[in-house]
Amino acid sequence: xxxxxxxxxxxxxxxxxxxxxxxxxxxxxxxxxxxxxxxxxxxxxxxxxxxxxxxxxxxxxxxxxxxxxxxxxxxxxxxxxxxxxxxxxxxxxxxxxxxxxxxxxxxxxxxxxxxxxxxxxxxxxxxxxxxx
Amino acid sequence: xxxxxxxxxxxxxxxxxxxxxxxxxxxxxxxxxxxxxxxxxxxxxxxxxxxxxxxxxxxxxxxxxxxxxxxxxxxxxxxxxxxxxxxxxxxxxxxxxxxxxxxxxxxxxxxxxxxxxxxxxxxxxxxxxxxx
Numbered sequence: 001x002x003x004x005x006x007x008x009x010x011x012x013x014x015x016x017x018x019x020x021x022x023x024x025x026x027x028x029x030x031x032x033x034x035x036x037x038x039x040x041x042x043x044x045x046x047x048x049x050x051x052x053x054x055x056x057x058x059x060x061x062x063x064x065x066x067x068x069x070x071x072x073x074x075x076x077x078x079x080x081x082x083x084x085x086x087x088x089x090x091x092x093x094x095x096x097x098x099x100x101x102x103x104x105x106x107x108x109x110x111x112x113x114x115x116x117x118x119x120x121x122x123x124x125x126x127x128x129x130x131x132x
Numbered sequence: 133x134x135x136x137x138x139x140x141x142x143x144x145x146x147x148x149x150x151x152x153x154x155x156x157x158x159x160x161x162x163x164x165x166x167x168x169x170x171x172x173x174x175x176x177x178x179x180x181x182x183x184x185x186x187x188x189x190x191x192x193x194x195x196x197x198x199x200x201x202x203x204x205x206x207x208x209x210x211x212x213x214x215x216x217x218x219x220x221x222x223x224x225x226x227x228x229x230x231x232x233x234x235x236x237x238x239x240x241x242x243x244x245x246x247x248x249x250x251x252x253x254x255x256x257x258x259x260x261x262x263x264x
Contacts, residue, residue, distance in 0.1 A: 007136045007264065009174045011228035013207035030134075046226045048209045088189070089213030092224055124207040126226035128174065 005039065006131035008032050013124035016111075020052065023061070023068040023112035026122040029129045032105045039102075039131050043073065044094040045109035047125035053118030055085045061110045062095040062127075068110050073097040078114060085116070088123065134172065134264040140164045143258040150252035152184065155244040158257045160198045163236040170232040172264040175205065177241035179257035182220045185250030189215050192225040193242045194259075200242055205229045210246055217248070220255065237261070 008030045016026050026047050043062050051058060057080035063070035074095035083089060091111070099105055109127050113120050144159040158179055175194050183190065189212035195202035206227040214221055223243070231237050241259045245252050 004136060007134055007262070009134075009172075009228050009262075009264070011174075011206075011226055046224055048207070048211065050209075051213075083213055087213045088209055088211050090211055090224060123209045126174075126228065128226075 004130055004132050006032055009128045011126035016122040018052065018111055018113050018120035018122065020116045020119060021113055023110050025068060025108045025110050027125040027127050028066050028108040029106055029127050032129055032131060034099060034103050034105055037101050039099055041097045041099065041105065042130045043097065043107045045127045046092045047109060047111060048088060048090050048123040049111060050088045050121045050123055051083065051085055051113060052116040052120035053085050054115050055113045055120060056080060056115035057083055058111055058113045060091045060093045062093060063108050063110055065106055066108055070108065136262055136264065137167050138164060138263045141260045145256050148254040150184065150243055150245050150254060152248045152251060153245055155200045155242050157198065157200060158241045158243055158254045159259050160240040161238055161259050161261045163238050164261050164263050165236045166234050170230055172228060172230050173237055174262040174264065175227045175239045176260045177225045178222065179241060179243055180220060180222045180255045181243060182253045182255060183215060183217055183245055184248040184252040185217050186247050187215065187217045187245045187252060188212060188247035190223060191244045192223045194225055194227045195240050195242055197238055198240050202240060
């Protein structure tokens with residue numbers, strides 16, 4: 001039986017600017033102290049996204065660490081259905097990661113627009129990590 | 133490291149009408165007993181909404197208490213992408229906040245239509261409160 005070993009969450013509602021087609025970190029988890037040598041981490045993220053001019057889709061990713069250079073733990077697919085430039089939509093994603101012998105781990109939710117010539121914004125977002 | 137101290141949830145499986153542009157409580161959590169003087173609460177709300185005639189967006193809010201006058205704990209952004217009048221879509225919202233010196237906390241999910249001249253309907257909804 002898998003048991004919850006740790007639970008961390010963060011939520012913000014300060015705008016994070018999405019500069020045209022650059023990937024930006026919307027929110028990061030607090031530091032998680034990995035409770036044993038091998039841990040599974042279920043990560044889910046949610047964001048309200050206001051797209052910029054000419055945006056055709058966006059991609060929401062969950063990455064290890066605090067930057068856009070961290071390893072991606074979900075698939076990072078573009079979402080275009082129902083999306084219109086300069087409108088507000090919501091996105092949700094989940095990832096499952098396993099880390100070995102990492103005592104301190106952290107995850108970030110990132111967003112990148114495609115086709116945008118204008119800046120967008122992440123209006124509010126949240127991220128939850130469950131270690132088991 | 134935060135741990136899950138308690139979890140409460142509630143769902144609404146009966147239709148809740150949305151009278152044109154009036155904010156409506158869709159579902160409220162049970163009381164969540166506080167075990168510490170100060171605790172964090174992660175609140176997750178979800179609803180499946182059929183919008184009324186001429187609706188252009190919907191706003192999901194998480195509020196303290198059981199009425200539309202409770203303190204807002206998320207940012208309440210209007211979501212317009214994918215929203216069309218008289219169509220059914222789903223909305224997810226999350227928030228994290230601290231409360232102190234209470235016997236118990238309680239939260240509600242509310243929905244407001246914008247631009248609607250006809251009534252909408254919330255077909256089903258759920259709210260989860262996780263006390264950390």
